[in-house]
Amino acid sequence: MPMMPVTDSVFLLGESREHPLHVGGLQLFELPDGAGQEYVGGLHRELLTHSVAGLFRRRLRGPIGSLGQWAWADDDRLDLEYHLRLSALPAPGRVRELLELVSRLHGSLLDRHRPLWESHLVEGLQGNRFAVYTKVHHALLDGVSALRMLQRSLSTDPAERGMRPPWAPRPGQTGSSTSPAHRLATVAHAVRDLAGMGPVMVKYVNQVFREQSATLPFEAPKTMFNVPITGARRFAAQGWPLERVRAIGAATGTTVNDVVLAMCAGALRQYLLELGALPDKPLVAAVPISLRGDRDGAGGTGGNAVGLILATLATDLAEPAERLRAIAASTRRGKAFYQGMSPLQITALSAIPLAPLAVALLPGAVRIAPPAFNVLISNVPGPRAPLYWNGARMQGLYPVSVPYEGQALNITATSYAGSLEFGLTGCRRSVPHLQRLLTHLDTALGALEKQVLTP
Incomplete structure (x- = not known):
């Protein structure tokens, strides 16, 4: 049975009813030409005829809820009808009802006695559409x-x-290769990387603590997002033309990811101002960076390969263009710091600002300890061309991510077919009126355009 990397095990060891640790995705599809009312039901029956690949047959090996969760076992009694479900929206079947359904589904734990995934086909969506929500x-x-x-x-x-x-x-x-030679090579690479951690830590101490040239962990202000959370979720989603974001980046010499962070910064600043909760110090975002190559994961082996940088959101600055410049300078410093490091070394250093997520699980820790950062913001590049599933055109692709204890809001964006699709996932109790953040994202994008694109 395949062993579980520590980077994967931590997501199991840190999970509880109040802290579900699954990721998800919501896709909207347009029904193919000639599809009738029974199309989605027929699709559900057809999908149940497929076999299930190895990754999706994996369940935990060892006692449930114990430290025996360090390896996977194959489930040879997998019940596909349990994992693949058919749902219908109540009338009138608006996107609002769909997002409410996804919010409820995303707040429930996956069954640890089974392979850890579910997929829901959702019919009854307005506009001749259906949806698919999957969590893993x-x-x-x-x-x-x-x-x-x-x-x-x-x-x-x-x-x-x-x-x-x-x-x-x-x-x-x-x-994936599990030959003795492959395992020996993997161990050799790990030993080599760990042997190089001494110089890497010296670099970290020098650059972060002496030169002060990177955003310091634990220097983020306390905000309404950095509180204990519950397991219930709210989810909101919307897309914007990617060309609008690229135009701002081209005019300012910044990246798409910098502009995404600036949109989020403007939206969070306005949201907190409305609630009288904007701190004087700028918010700090944790920004995941993928450590996968272009072909990594092609065999469907799964797992996690993610590093992390901390970037200021410059929410203390009123001018959108000035905020964008400060954010871009911060992300450049964060990326430059990791130059020349291996993925294992980057992952090890990324664990430093992530450590409070584990400490936060201790009773009362969130209320006492300062947050390492205020909000997690991810940008995952997606397909550039429109995609189809057996003739059904995918209209939207929205990520549904993970709030953590002490981190009540997660913002993730995915590009798809010329659109930048935002998914906002928040603790239902701690992040009121989550939908307003979508309005503020739109306002922030418009404000950047007005400042940097208007002659």
């Missing part, structure tokens, strides 16, 4: 590998049929 435990997949797996199950050809769902084995698919 973070111990199985990170956001990048999940998106790549979804993309491989879709097609750029609207006429293609007979396509397999993400959990079905691909033709010619083979598992």
Whole structure:
């Protein structure tokens, strides 16, 4: 049975009823031409005929809820009808009802006695559409590998049929290498990387604590987001033309990710001002960076390969363009710091600002300890061309992510077919009126355009 990397095990060891640790995705599809009212029900029955690939057959090995959760076992009694479910929206079937359904589904724990995933087909959506919501435990997949797996199950050809769902084995698919030579090479690489951690830590101490040239961990102000959370969730989603974001980046010499952070900074600043809760010090964002190569995960092996940088959101600055410049300078310093390091070394250093997420699970710790950062903001590049599933065009692709204890809000963006799709996931109790953040994101984008694009 495959052993579980420590980076995956921590997502199991840190999970509780108040802290579900699965990631998810919501896709909106337009019904194919000629599809009738029974189309989604028929699709559900057809999907139940597919077999399930190895990754999606994995369940925990060892006693449930104990430290025996360090390896996977294959579930040879998998009940696909449990994992693949058919749901229907109440009338009138607006996106609002869909988001309410996703909010409820995302707040419930996955069953640890079974493989850790669920997929829900949702019919009854206005506009001749249906939706698919899927959640997978973070111990199985990170956001990048999940998106790549979804993309491989879709097609750029609207006429293609007979396509397999993400959990079905691909033709010619083979598992990851588990030969003795491969395992020995993996251990050798790890030993080499760990041997190099001494100089890496010296660099960290020098650059962060002496030169003060990177955003310091634990210097973030306390905000309304950095509180104990519950397991209930709210989810909001919306997309904007990617070209608008790129135009701002081209005019200012910044990246798409910098502009995404600036949009979030403007939205969070206005949201907190409305609630009388904006701190004097600037908010700090934790920004995950993927450590996967272009071909990593092609075999569907899953797992997690993510580093982290801390970036100021410059929410103490009133001018949008000035905020963007401060954010871009901060992200450049964070990326430059990791130059020349291996993925293992980057992951090890990324654990320093993430340590409070583990400490926060101790009773009362969130109320006492300062936050290492205020909000997690991710930007995951997605498919550039429109995609189809057996003739059904995918209209929207929205990430549904993970709030953590002491981190009540998660913002994740994914690009798709010329659109930048935002998914906002928050603790239902701690983040009121989550939908307003979408309005503020739109306002922040417009304000940046007005400042940097208007002659």
